[in-house]
Amino acid sequence: MDEKTLIARRVALELMDGDLVNLGIGLPTLVARYVPAGRHVFFQSENGIVGMSGPITGAENHDLTDAGGSPISALPGAASFDSALSFGLIRGGHLDVTVLGGLQVDRAGRLANWMVPGKMVPGMGGAMDLVTGARRVIVAMQHSAKGEPKIVEHCALPLTSVRRVDLVVTDLAVIEPTDAGLVLKETAPGVTVEQVLANTGCELIIAPDLRSMPIEG
């Protein structure tokens, strides 16, 4: 199993039956493939639909796309709406879970994921509303980038929100930000605590009930 699949599978275990979920572009999108059997999850696309699914080959239509402009389909029971209602769902606390990629997460559990000053300024799109408004924010990302830790004492990059995220899932670990600091809850299969610590740029609290991710190869 490659690292992205591992992360997506672990995140998917967090999605509960009946949840309204928004997946960011890139890695988070993979999560939809691994929703546990027996759980019905409603996926939102912030451009204006609840109940999206992958496209039906040969039946793509230019009026039904995801936030990246790629074709999708609408499951039975889907609902479409304008951008104000779409973000009303997000900001108003109606979105159960958002899964977003990350550039950095700091020791206080705050996410930076929308720009690298002077290099990459794509704009925040819906990310700031998602992190501010979702009931649960899950960051799905590689634990480090080019050998540099992405979990750091202070984010060098501009924050997406001052709100503390709820869970960080990486290829090495599952980490839960708390009042006391970042708590290491799970390690990836075959990964040691020492490996996690060596690739993390700030202190981690080892959970008393630390376990291996409940993912079978």
Place this chain on the structure above:
Amino acid sequence: MDEKTLIARRVALELMDGDLVNLGIGLPTLVARYVPAGRHVFFQSENGIVGMSGPITGAENHDLTDAGGSPISALPGAASFDSALSFGLIRGGHLDVTVLGGLQVDRAGRLANWMVPGKMVPGMGGAMDLVTGARRVIVAMQHSAKGEPKIVEHCALPLTSVRRVDLVVTDLAVIEPTDAGLVLKETAPGVTVEQVLANTGCELIIAPDLRSMPIEG
């Protein structure tokens, strides 16, 4: 012609082709009957429709009513919507004209029409939004009540809005509030300037082009 009909007919001359118009309950409702031929006016009911008309006898339905709960019908091209959009049309400057009843109008052209402290407190309903937001506010009312002038130096009753209304049409006169004060523009058929002044509780400026209401008996 009775006084209410006179007022309604005079107000109706103010409605232009294509206008979006909201009529208050009571006397203003009569205005719809007298829209000049060749002018298509869109009537809004603030409970959520543009394109309302009188009810179709025998085809009344409990899902299609005016703001008083009475049956109406929807003309071809009507649109229905929720209360936020309905008042978005009103507050957002999309409503061309509102016609409202009045209890008092002061010399600055400000309207009081929603409560008599200690006696009648029905609530403002949509009146405050209508007076604040409509492009043109026309007050349609009797010139005096029980012998007391309703056009006064200062409103004794609580104001509906501090916004100056655009026109006051009564059974005696048409009066336009301006920066300089209230201007007497027209007198009702058979009514003298002296009669208007005698029934008005504050100074009126006589328009140089004062005329009789262009209404034929």
Place this chain on the structure above:
Amino acid sequence: MKNKLISLEDAVALIPDGASLLIGGFMAVGGPNRLVDELIRQGKRDLTIIANDTSRPTYGLGKLVVEKLVRKVVTSHIGLNADTQKQMIAGAIEVELVPQGTLAERIRAGGVGLGGVLTPTGVGTIVEEGKRTVEIDGTTYLLELPIKADFALVSAKQADLYGNLTYALTARNFNPLMAMAGATVIAEAEDILPVGCIPPDAVMTPSVLVDHIVTTAAR
């Protein structure tokens, strides 16, 4: 997934005395009048009601006032229910009068997570009393705060079994706004349809906002 269909009795049994209720409808047109009748039958009391108006004494939520089950009402109009005025003057019921457009925006703000909205409506009138004002480019606005409630009771034309709702014509009014602003949302509906029978573009309240559905069809 949990079935959202529930009996009228069970739905209303979820509501405790003293609860705050957003109640859809406009002069009880498009109001959840079955749910209201059941509130009376179960004798719920000390209710806080947020609604466009208090209807007439014999129709829809007007009856809640007549039955003395209401402690406070936040509304734009009480003029057609003499009982509301009578109880207000007697000090038996607290009435907060809110301009209708402001009421719509306050409920919407509650539902979409805004901290408030600035409106020109009410500036310089007694509605301004006790409120913060904000000046922007020389224009003064009232800062109006969001409204949320423990429950939203709404009335729909159609509901599918996920809870997607449609409303008909002027029966829509405050219902879709309130369906966003209740911690628990109970919808009564004339027609209960299988999932997939309401086209996505026809849905006015997405299913994810609705907790319980009650049928108003005769059984």
Place this chain on the structure above:
Amino acid sequence: MKNKLISLEDAVALIPDGASLLIGGFMAVGGPNRLVDELIRQGKRDLTIIANDTSRPTYGLGKLVVEKLVRKVVTSHIGLNADTQKQMIAGAIEVELVPQGTLAERIRAGGVGLGGVLTPTGVGTIVEEGKRTVEIDGTTYLLELPIKADFALVSAKQADLYGNLTYALTARNFNPLMAMAGATVIAEAEDILPVGCIPPDAVMTPSVLVDHIVTTAAR
């Protein structure tokens, strides 16, 4: 009543250089792409664009940027149009980045006559810079101001000859919000229908908001 149907050429001829334009669409899906192409053909310049994103360089309003017709853009995302970033860094185009939900509320506020809205989004981030904050019950919100424009260019699935509009699925996005916030509203539509063919409950933008209709059907 004036017929609102107008040719593509005449519609765009109404727009002067330097105009501010609200442009519907999301990655140009549901964007008024015929109107945009005609803006380019007529060489309108110094435009201020308010839109969800600047699309891709070869699609929809992305081409306006590539053709250097845009002076300023107010948007939530420019990541898929390298030209926007390039011109921004070169100082040739001014870019105001706005969180997507905030952009929707600001345009809506402009259209419905609110003086502003309070949102928690952006508090404590660089989006807060230069903005007023308001504290309510211990929570801090940003005061976000309304957006209006000289024109709104929207794309509809259907238009009747009064100007009532419907949108399809995710092509709806910002269109109905923008149709309230433009001083002049021009809608392009796939199907032009007789009055009365769109049921009142299916209308998403009421006719009274729309000034001009352009057909996008092949002739």
